[in-house]
Amino acid sequence: GDDRGRRGVPQRAGCVGGTRGAVWGEGGRVYLQRPTRRWSRAGVREGVGRVTRVGFTGTQVGCTDAQIAALTRTLVELRDDPPLFLRVDPLGADEFVLHHGSCVGADAEAHYVARVMGAAVEKHPPAITSKMARCGMLPGEVTHPAAGYLARNIAIVKATVVLVACPREEVGEERRSGTWHTIRRARALRRPVAIVRPSGRVEWERCNFSGRDT
Secondary structure, eight states, rough: OTTTTBBBOOTTEEEOOOSSSSOGGGGOOOOOOSSSSSSTTTSSSSSOOOOOOEEEOOTTTTOOOOHHHHHHHHHHHHSOOOOOOOOOOTTTTOOOOOEEEBTHHHHHHHHHHHHHHTTTEEEEBBBBEEEEBEEHHHHHHEOOOOBBBHHHHHHHHHOOOOOEEESSSSSOOSSOHHHHHHHHHHTTOOEEEEETTTSSSEEEEEOOOOOOOO
């Protein structure tokens, strides 16, 4: 594929290796809606919880500059002002936590974004150590046991209530792709998914979190 405009893996923060509004995509499954009322960063309104456990998936090639910018905006939105259609997990952590696969490329870039945000991280590293990014962890943060790619992808989805994905494809899907396998697993478990395309376009797939893990 054409990798023009893609970034290298950040060499900072211990890691080596959209504009709001409605956006519509293929199949009528894409949503990004401006909330009609604000949520506070500290928690919320009328006893409702907040989004705290967010999963991430992306390619080993890494993200484009536009994807990095849109990923950052999306994560900040989920932390500070989540779309109202998201079902908030009542069993969420006390703080915003990003779960990623600890691979070179997009995972390492998402790790750096989380650090810039001041967000906590949980790593789900791959069993193939040659593809593992060296992402520094802070005291109290969790590194899960290494697992095969497919098992690790499923673990990320099960551990979180919303998935943010940065695929290589600007349109459509790729069947033989770990990123798209994770997206399909999130759909099967009824997690909302934010697909951040290489152009920076964000497509929300709006599902009601069922709490189902199988």
